[in-house]
Amino acid sequence: MVPQELIDGWLVTLMMGARIVFPILLVMTLGYWLQRKLQRADGSSVLTPNRRVMPLWYRRIMGELNALPAWLPTIGVLTAVGVTAMIFRLWVGLGASTNLNQAYPWGLWIGFDLFMVAFSGGAFTLATLVYVLQMHRFHAAIRPTVLTGLLGYTSVLVILLMDLGRWDRFYHFVIFPNINSALFEVSWCILLYTTVLITEFSPVIMQRFGWHRAMKIMQKITIPIVITGATLSTLHQSSLGTLFVIMTERLHPLWYTPLIPALFFVTSLAAGLAMVVAGATVSYWVFKRSLPQRLVGDLASFLPWILGIYLVLKFGELLGTGEIGLVWSSGYYSVLFITEILLTAVIPIAWFMSKTARASRMLSLVGAGIVLSGIFLNRFNAAWFALKPVEGYTYFPSIPEILIQMGVICGIIFVYTLVGHYLPLFEGTTKRGEEEEKRLAEPAPAPEAIQPGKAYHTS
Amino acid sequence: MALTRRGFLKACGASVAALGVGAKFAPPALEPGTRSVPKSPQKTNGVLIDTTKCVGCKQCQIACQKSKNLPADPKQVTLCAVSPSVVELRNISADPAKPEIKPIKRQCMNCVEPSCVSACTVGALQKTPEGPVIYDSNRCIGCRYCMYACPFGVPTFEWEKQFSLISKCDQCAERTQAGKLPACVEACPAKALTYGDRKELLTIANQRIYDGKGKYVEHIYGENEIGGTTMLYLASVPFEKLGFPTLPNEAPAEINATIMHSTPTVALGMAMALSGMYWLIRRRDELEAQPAYNHNEEGGH
Numbered sequence: 001m002v003p004q005e006l007i008d009g010w011l012v013t014l015m016m017g018a019r020i021v022f023p024i025l026l027v028m029t030l031g032y033w034l035q036r037k038l039q040r041a042d043g044s045s046v047l048t049p050n051r052r053v054m055p056l057w058y059r060r061i062m063g064e065l066n067a068l069p070a071w072l073p074t075i076g077v078l079t080a081v082g083v084t085a086m087i088f089r090l091w092v093g094l095g096a097s098t099n100l101n102q103a104y105p106w107g108l109w110i111g112f113d114l115f116m117v118a119f120s121g122g123a124f125t126l127a128t129l130v131y132v133l134q135m136h137r138f139h140a141a142i143r144p145t146v147l148t149g150l151l152g153y154t155s156v157l158v159i160l161l162m163d164l165g166r167w168d169r170f171y172h173f174v175i176f177p178n179i180n181s182a183l184f185e186v187s188w189c190i191l192l193y194t195t196v197l198i199t200e201f202s203p204v205i206m207q208r209f210g211w212h213r214a215m216k217i218m219q220k221i222t223i224p225i226v227i228t229g230a231t232l233s234t235l236h237q238s239s240l241g242t243l244f245v246i247m248t249e250r251l252h253p254l255w256y257t258p259l260i261p262a263l264f265f266v267t268s269l270a271a272g273l274a275m276v277v278a279g280a281t282v283s284y285w286v287f288k289r290s291l292p293q294r295l296v297g298d299l300a301s302f303l304p305w306i307l308g309i310y311l312v313l314k315f316g317e318l319l320g321t322g323e324i325g326l327v328w329s330s331g332y333y334s335v336l337f338i339t340e341i342l343l344t345a346v347i348p349i350a351w352f353m354s355k356t357a358r359a360s361r362m363l364s365l366v367g368a369g370i371v372l373s374g375i376f377l378n379r380f381n382a383a384w385f386a387l388k389p390v391e392g393y394t395y396f397p398s399i400p401e402i403l404i405q406m407g408v409i410c411g412i413i414f415v416y417t418l419v420g421h422y423l424p425l426f427e428g429t430t431k432r433g434e435e436e437e438k439r440l441a442e443p444a445p446a447p448e449a450i451q452p453g454k455a456y457h458t459s
Numbered sequence: 460m461a462l463t464r465r466g467f468l469k470a471c472g473a474s475v476a477a478l479g480v481g482a483k484f485a486p487p488a489l490e491p492g493t494r495s496v497p498k499s500p501q502k503t504n505g506v507l508i509d510t511t512k513c514v515g516c517k518q519c520q521i522a523c524q525k526s527k528n529l530p531a532d533p534k535q536v537t538l539c540a541v542s543p544s545v546v547e548l549r550n551i552s553a554d555p556a557k558p559e560i561k562p563i564k565r566q567c568m569n570c571v572e573p574s575c576v577s578a579c580t581v582g583a584l585q586k587t588p589e590g591p592v593i594y595d596s597n598r599c600i601g602c603r604y605c606m607y608a609c610p611f612g613v614p615t616f617e618w619e620k621q622f623s624l625i626s627k628c629d630q631c632a633e634r635t636q637a638g639k640l641p642a643c644v645e646a647c648p649a650k651a652l653t654y655g656d657r658k659e660l661l662t663i664a665n666q667r668i669y670d671g672k673g674k675y676v677e678h679i680y681g682e683n684e685i686g687g688t689t690m691l692y693l694a695s696v697p698f699e700k701l702g703f704p705t706l707p708n709e710a711p712a713e714i715n716a717t718i719m720h721s722t723p724t725v726a727l728g729m730a731m732a733l734s735g736m737y738w739l740i741r742r743r744d745e746l747e748a749q750p751a752y753n754h755n756e757e758g759g760h
Contacts, residue, residue, distance in 0.1 A: 094601075095618030102539075102615060105603035132737045134744070165601015165616065165623035172600050178582035180712075180719050183604050187580060223737060231730045235722060242718050246574050248711045249610040249704060258714050390612065 005331035013335045016385075019396065027406060035074040069286070072417055075410045082407005085400045089162055097400040103393035107384055108401050109163050112408075113156045114240055114379035117190070118264070119372065120156075121272030122279070123149025123197060124233035126299075131226040138299065140428035141291050143204055144283055145276050147419055150197040151412045153190060158408055160187075182242035189236030196229040204423050237268040244382055252386040254326050254337045257317045260382075266310045267344065271375045273302055274348075278368035281361045286417070289426040297358030303371065304352050307345040314341070336381055344374030503571065504590040504635065505657040505689030506644060507664055508564055510701070511674065512651035515562030517546045522646030523566075526631065538565060540617040543628040544643055551700050561694075563701055564643070564652075566628035567592060567613045572686035572710035577719075578608035583625075590657065590689045591630035599624050610685055610706055630689065657689055664693055686710030 054062070065073075089097040100107050126145045129135050161167050173187040199218075206215045241264030244251050257263070277300050284290035318324045328334055348371045357363040377385075384395070397405075419425055517533040523544040524531045535542040544566035552559035569592045576584045576592060583598035584605055601623050605614045617623040631641035635654075639645070644652040653660060661682060668675045680698045681688035684706040692698070699705055 091621070093619065093621040094616075094623055095620070100603075101618070102537075102606070103612065105606040105616060128733065132733050132740075134737070134740050163602070165603065165625075166599060167601075168622065169600045172581045172598060176581040176583070176598050178577075178579055180577040180716055181580050181582075181604070182715070182719060183578065183580040183602060185719065185722060227730055227733045227737070230733055231726050234729045235726055238725070239722075242715070243604070245718055246578055246608045246711045246715045249706065250607060258718065261718060 003328065005329060006334055009331040009333070009335035012332045013339070023402065031074055031078065034077070035071055038073055039070055068421060069417060072414065075414045075417070078410040079407050079414050082404050082410060085403035085407060086158075086162060089400055089404060090167065094165060097398065099395055099398040099401065101393050101395060103390035104384070104387070104395035106163070107395055108397040108405055109159045111380040111383040112405055113159055114383055115271075115376045116152045116156050116159075117237065117240060118268040118271040118375055118379060119275050120149040120152030121233060121237055121268035122275035123200070123272070124193075124230045125269055125272035126276055127200065127226045128230045131223055132230065137295055138291070140426075140430075141276055141280065141295075141299075143201070143425050143427065144279060144420075144429075146197060146200045147204075147416060147425060148275065148279060150194070150201050151415055153194045153197060155408045155412055156190065157194065159404070162404060182239045182245070185239045186236045186243070189232045189239065193229060193232040193236065196225060196232065199225055200229065204419075204425060207427075208423050233268075234265060238262065238265040240264050241382075250387050251382065252330070252333050252388060253321075253323050254318070254330060254333055255382055255386045257321070259313060259317050263310065263313055266306060266313065267375050267378060270303060270306045270310065270344075270348075270371055273299055273306070274368040274371035274375075277303075277364050278372065281365040281368075283420070283426070283429075284361060284432060287420050287426060288432040289429045290432070292430050293359060293361055293364070296361070296364055297355075300352045300358050300364055300367065303367075304349045307349050307371070311341075311345045311349075314345075333386060336377070336385055340374055340377045340381060342374070343370055344378055348374070503588070503657045503689055504630075504655065505569070505660050505691060506630065506641065507653040507655075507660040507691045507693065509651045509653075509667070510561065510563055510692060510694045512649050513546070513562045513564060514649045514651075515546055515548065515560075516648060518646045518648055519564055519643035519652065520544055520546055522642040523628070526634065526642035538613060539615050540619075540626045543567070543615075543626055547702075549702050551696055561696070561701060565613075566643075566690065567630070568611055568681060568688035568690045569628070569630045570685060570688045570710070572712045574608040574610065574685070574710070574712050574715075575605035575614060577712040577715050578604045580604060587632060589632070589635070591632040591635070592627075593629045593632045594625060594627060596624050601625070608711075610704060610711070657691070660691055664691060667693060683708045686712070 085097075094100060098107070122145045126138060126141060130138050130142055161170055164170060173184055174191075178184050200222075203215055203218050206212075206218065238261035241261035244256065244260050245258055248256065277296055280290045280293075280296045290296075315324070318327065326334070327337060330337070348367055351357050351363075351367040351370065357367055520535070520542060521531045521533055524542060527543065529541050532542065535545055536547060538545055544564065547563050547565050548560050549563050550558045551561055569590060570586075573584070573586055573592045576586050578584075579599075580602050581598045581600055583595045583600075584592060585595070586592050601616070603614075603616055603625070605625060606612070606616065614625050614627045616625060631639075631643075634641060640654050641652075644654040653663065655663075661679060664679045664682075668677055668679075675693050675695055676697055678694075678698060680692035680694070680703055681690055686709065692703070694701055
């Protein structure tokens with residue numbers, strides 16, 4: 001017999017889900033419609049006219065633009081809408097532009113920041129695997145992953161700036177430290193780690209412009225930079241969890257635990273790897289270049305282990321504190337919790353234990369998507385859904401909040417596509433089609449030989 | 460081999476040096492005496508609020524607003540940026556037909572171990588040894604973490620402004636330092652508010668409970684809650700009924716401090732572990748790549 005509370009919980013969650021899913025569908029439909037409107041019969045965008053009457057420089061620029069994906073102008077327009085909404089928010093203040101209030105002073109933006117940092121955790125996870133644990137076979141995925149991380153962290157910084165009441169004083173955390181504050185540690189680490197990511201990404205730019213001496217220097221300092229980056233990531237990925245340690249009275253006991261920093265760190269490893277796995281398939285479609293699926297499958301095979309550790313920690317804590325009963329008896333919160341655990345850990349563990357799933361690009365993408373959606377829900381639960389209600393207050397993001405959020409996400413896609421188009425981002429990756437040819441050429445995979453300095457791995 | 464070791468040491472040194480850039484590992488520049496949280500305060504001032512004496516006249520609210528140069532607005536019923544202290548009217552009757560209204564003065568509790576002071580990113584909120592939790596509006600960046608950290612939901616935000624800050628009661632730190640009473644205590648016509656040393660206030664409160672012979676519930680709200688507060692409450696009905704949150708005696712600020720203070724250990728441990736792993740794997744690869752070594756391995760055993 002299903003308890004009545006659980007049924008009520010499902011209803012409330014469904015209602016809430018509808019309020020979130022419906023606007024997203026609406027925006028996607030609008031975007032699709034806009035893209036169709038902006039497209040000529042030959043697939044080029046109307047925003048990029050290629051008329052012979054135009055001067056040569058104009059035709060050259062337009063020629064460049066026409067070589068880019070046809071959906072890019074749409075993404076650009078949505079980014080511009082987001083930037084406009086940002087200016088509006090900075091102009092009128094937080095009260096007039098957002099639905100944040102006394103009981104929900106943080107909302108959509110902080111939830112996004114928490115998720116985005118975990119998502120960008122792929123950069124440090126992969127860099128550690130490749131440079132520290134010296135699994136050089138994954139090397140080709142480093143550049144796209146570091147770029148995703150860099151853009152992710154930049155978007156987090158932009159959103160944080162929007163979220164500050166006195167955004168003009170953003171530098172205060174540098175000059176007025178409070179060592180007891182988790183948010184202070186997070187701010188410092190994010191700032192330093194963004195610098196690390198810029199350094200890690202700089203060889204791409206150096207290579208594009210042929211600065212070979214600078215590249216040599218970069219190669220020498222790669223290892224210390226990567227170790228610094230991984231250490232900073234360990235600190236702030238866990239400190240984002242520490243943010244909630246002080247919220248004893250606000251966060252529901254199913255989520256509240258002094259262990260939350262460790263849980264955040266472990267899930268950030270999983271989110272990072274899932275990001276690399278999903279990214280490999282997406283870049284296979286969009287840029288027609290990617291890691292061979294065999295290596296993507298290798299990366300995915302780490303996921304069941306990490307998520308297994310997460311499950312043990314999470315349920316160990318619930319059993320230890322005797323809160324395990326709450327899993328079934330908390331109504332709305334139970335539904336959130338069960339959905340979250342299923343998506344984050346239970347389904348993906350089973351999914352990625354299957355060889356078939358790891359061998360298929362499509363199935364790997366879906367599996368990684370399930371992990372990411374679970375961790376997305378986990379971060380939003382901590383920041384918004386699983387907060388105990390306060391009488392007289394509700395929160396649902398306002399239109400400017402959603403537009404800014406959408407603009408930032410579109411901005412990431414926009415910049416990423418441009419970088420992928422103009423910079424040597426996919427160096428060392430396999431071209432679409434090559435993978436199959438190679439497999440046909442050498443039917444029996446050669447046993448992995450030990451080669452000095454490269455191509456040797458430990459797993 | 461020697462080169463490898465030197466490379467490893469270099470890598471370690473550089474990592475640690477790069478980490479050292481973070482100011483968190485350097486002792487922060489603090490004004491002496493302001494940041495420390497007194498664990499068992501020797502002498503901390505506070506206010507005893509006897510809700511049974513309160514008549515709900517809102518003189519405290521008006522006096523507070525005047526002392527903070529805010530427009531006097533007795534109609535304000537919830538804590539907000541223009542009213543750091545309010546008198547809330549709470550219905551304690553379960554029967555909607557016969558409401559029983561109790562006036563409750565609400566303001567910052569000025570905790571002994573305040574969560575907001577731990578949370579504040581820029582140290583704009585600080586605990587003074589005299590008792591008040593003070594707020595430096597010149598530091599605040601408006602991140603609103605204190606609003607989540609506070610178990611009483613006290614700090615409020617200036618939502619309506621273009622550039623918004625936090626606002627909260629600071630137990631009239633400036634007035635009390637000048638030897639005056641807090642504005643609300645001075646204004647109360649019903650003598651429901653008493654200002655003084657927290658220990659003495661607890662004695663007075665216990666005396667009143669004893670003398671009242673059942674008039675009061677045997678609970679001084681704020682004596683132990685969340686590590687103790689300097690604003691203490693007496694009431695004639697259980698505090699849950701009056702809408703006061705039921706809180707544990709442990710201060711979350713302490714758990715937070717334990718975790719935050721382990722940061723340098725975690726950082727150093729992680730950096731050393733990663734450097735060590737790098738060195739080990741590389742050295743093993745190098746040894747295995749040497750033909751002589753391999754020969755020994757295979758031939759010798």
